Amino acid sequence: MRKTIIITGGAGFIGSHVVRLFVTKYPDYRIINLDALTYAGNLENLRDLEQSPNYIFRKANILNTGELEDIFSTYQPDGVIHLAAESHVDRSILSPLDFVYTNVIGTVNLLNAAKKHWLQTSSPGGGKWENTRFHHVSTDEVFGALGDTGFFSEDTKYDPHSPYSASKAASDHFVRSYHDTYGLPVVLTNCSNNYGPNHFPEKLIPLFINNVINQKPLPVYGDGLYTRDWLYVKDHAVAIDTVFHRGKNSETYNIGGFNEWKNIDLVKLLCRLMDEKLGRSKGESEQLITYVKDRPGHDRRYAIDASKINKELGWKPSVTFEEGLSLTIDWYMENGEWLKHVTSGEYMKYYQEQYGD
Ligand code: NAD
Ligand code: DAU
Secondary structure: OOOEEEEEOOOOHHHHHHHHHHHHHOOOOEEEEEEOOOOOOOHHHHHHHOOOOOEEEEEOOOOOHHHHHHHHHHHOOOEEEEOOOOOOHHHHHHOHHHHHHHHHHHHHHHHHHHHHHHHHHOOOOOOOOOOOEEEEEEEHHHHOOOOOOOOEOOOOOOOOOOHHHHHHHHHHHHHHHHHHHHOOOEEEEEEOEEEOOOOOOOOHHHHHHHHHHOOOOEEEEOOOOOEEEEEEHHHHHHHHHHHHHHOOOOOEEEEOOOOEEEHHHHHHHHHHHHHHHHOOOOOOHHHHEEEEOOOOOOOOEOOEOOHHHHHHHOOOOOOOHHHHHHHHHHHHHHOHHHHHHHHOOHHHHHHHHHHOO
């Protein structure tokens, strides 16, 4: 069946993989990539799709209700997959309001546009929201921090600690409220830490790959014993496809890799793999590890119980962490131009202010 889907944040890290998957897997769908192209959005991530007949890029800001109105009435989408966000915890500590604007107000603007458009276009006599769906892409950070044991399930109480996770939690609540109040068909996914190609080099894995390549310090926050659950980004894109098409209305699905790593162990693995790939002597890159002051409010441990999406929809990760990390390092080593472009502007200023290098 032909569908038109708006994917917001499609020029960013995860969004670019979701856009590519949908454009290539569903040639009869029309995919509208709606992205403001902030520092984190880069159309180089999607250069291979530019000539695809079922792909349209629209530069627009979810804070601009006029632009949303225009895009909804022009393309008449059946579905929205919402990834556009400010996504970096450290930035949220420095500028919380940017996160309130995009993640909270932007999400509500998008919900309003979808609600208004789908009410206007529902067929006479048909169900109000026939064949429509708003898929909100969220994070495991809304659940707060775990101790040494246990997992986040879909029923875990929200307990966000950073301005980023607070803004994502608020957006999740708004999405559910639009279902409960107006009947908008929604699904939500809360995912753990992603890694892979196109990841902006301010986040742990791409920052450290870039710094190892350039023999710069690797700033490990605090004692380095913080734990994250890592998932290869292409597996996340497949999970989003699965839930968008087959998830139950108004339900939430947790997505994760069953793949916990303490930051320092991950960094040492990364250094070992990169020494081999760069032909450097064993242990050379580990010398770059530098313990720096901790992130305020740093969540100790995240771990997702992804058994619901596995049991109900049959999704599971397809690559091991070692395979995914190796593919990721190869991608960054082969895409020096991409790295040069994204690190040449505003981000480098921020990085230099933080670490003086
Ligand atoms: P990203 O920062 O790489 O990309 C965000 C994209 O959104 C960029 O292309 C940017 O230009 C766009 N954008 C930002 N503000 C916008 C605005 N006001 N209007 C329109 N577009 C705007 O983010 P990401 O890491 O790809 O994350 C995508 C989504 O997935 C986010 O909602 C994030 O909370 C969620 N998420 C991320 C992870 C992760 O590990 N990266 C894990 C779970 C959930
Ligand atoms: O859990 C999902 C979340 O994962 C997403 O919702 C966020 O959008 C995404 O940015 C990510 O958040 P984290 O804060 O976990 O990712 P980050 O890569 O910034 O940090 C991962 C861990 O590494 C965290 O414990 C902080 C630490 N760290 C990070 C950086 C950038 C360092 O020790 N040094 C660093 O320089």
